[in-house]
Amino acid sequence: MTTRSATPADADAIARIYTEGIEDRASTFDTHPHAGTEIVEWFDGIHPIVVAEREGVVVGFAGASTYIPTEWYAGVWHFDVYVARAWRGRGVGREAMDRLIAESEAAGCWKLVSRILSTNDPSRRLMGRLGFREVGIHRNHGRLDGTWRDVVVVELLLGEAARAAADRADG
Ligand SMILES: CC(C)(COP(=O)(O)OP(=O)(O)OC[C@H]1O[C@@H](n2cnc3c(N)ncnc32)[C@H](O)[C@@H]1OP(=O)(O)O)[C@@H](O)C(=O)NCCC(=O)NCCS
Structure with a gap:
C-alpha cells in the first residue's frame, strides 16, 4: 500500500469512493451522488487531499477543507476520510489519515476537526x-x-511548528 498527494486526475476515483459512503447512509448528511467534476473543486491549492493506493488503484482518500472562513481560524481545518467499501477494516483509513495529518501540519494547519455521526x-x-479527542456531542445536529x-x-x-508560524505571522 502506498499513499500520495492527490491531484485533480484522482477526482473520478475519489467521487466513486465518496459516493459509496453516501449510499451507505452511515457517515455523512450528504445524500446526492458525486461526480468527479464536483470533486475537482475541492482542490483549492491550500488544503491537502491524499489518496491511498493498492496495486496502483485508489482505494481510499482523506482531505482537508476550510473549517470556518475567518482569518483567526485559518489553521483549523475540517477533514473527511473515506475508504472503498471492499477495502474497509484493512488499514487504509489509518494510512490515509497518517499522511493527511503529516501534510496538513507541514502546510501550517494547527488543528484538524470533524463531526462524526x-x-x-x-x-x-x-x-x-x-x-483525536472527542470534544462533545451536538444533539440533533442535522x-x-x-x-x-x-x-x-x-x-x-x-505540532508546535504550525502554531509558532502563526505567532510569527502576527509579529
Ligand atoms: C471509517 C473508515 C474511514 C475507517 O477506515 P478503515 O480503513 O476501514 O479503518 P482501518 O482499517 O484503518 O482501521 C482503523 C481502526 O478502526 C477500526 N475499525 C475499522 N473498521 C471497523 C468496524 N467496522 N468496526 C469497528 N472498528 C473498526 C479498526 O479496528 C482500527 O482500530 P484498531 O487499530 O483499534 O484495530 C472507513 O471504514 C470508511 O470509509 N467508512 C465509511 C465512510 C466513513 O465513515 N468515513 C468517516 C466519515 S467521518
Whole structure:
C-alpha cells in the first residue's frame, strides 16, 4: 500500500469512493451522488487531499477543507476520510489519515476537526487510535433522510511548528 498527494486526475476515483459512503447512509448528511467534476473543486491549492493506493488503484482518500472562513481560524481545518467499501477494516483509513495529518501540519494547519455521526463506530474508533479527542456531542445536529442525528466533534492538535508560524505571522 502506498499513499500520495492527490491531484485533480484522482477526482473520478475519489467521487466513486465518496459516493459509496453516501449510499451507505452511515457517515455523512450528504445524500446526492458525486461526480468527479464536483470533486475537482475541492482542490483549492491550500488544503491537502491524499489518496491511498493498492496495486496502483485508489482505494481510499482523506482531505482537508476550510473549517470556518475567518482569518483567526485559518489553521483549523475540517477533514473527511473515506475508504472503498471492499477495502474497509484493512488499514487504509489509518494510512490515509497518517499522511493527511503529516501534510496538513507541514502546510501550517494547527488543528484538524470533524463531526462524526455518533453511530459511526469505525470512524470513532479510527480517530481514537489516531489520537483525536472527542470534544462533545451536538444533539440533533442535522437530518439524514428525515431523521435527526447526533454528531461527535473530534479534534487533533497538531505540532508546535504550525502554531509558532502563526505567532510569527502576527509579529
Ligand atoms: C471509517 C473508515 C474511514 C475507517 O477506515 P478503515 O480503513 O476501514 O479503518 P482501518 O482499517 O484503518 O482501521 C482503523 C481502526 O478502526 C477500526 N475499525 C475499522 N473498521 C471497523 C468496524 N467496522 N468496526 C469497528 N472498528 C473498526 C479498526 O479496528 C482500527 O482500530 P484498531 O487499530 O483499534 O484495530 C472507513 O471504514 C470508511 O470509509 N467508512 C465509511 C465512510 C466513513 O465513515 N468515513 C468517516 C466519515 S467521518
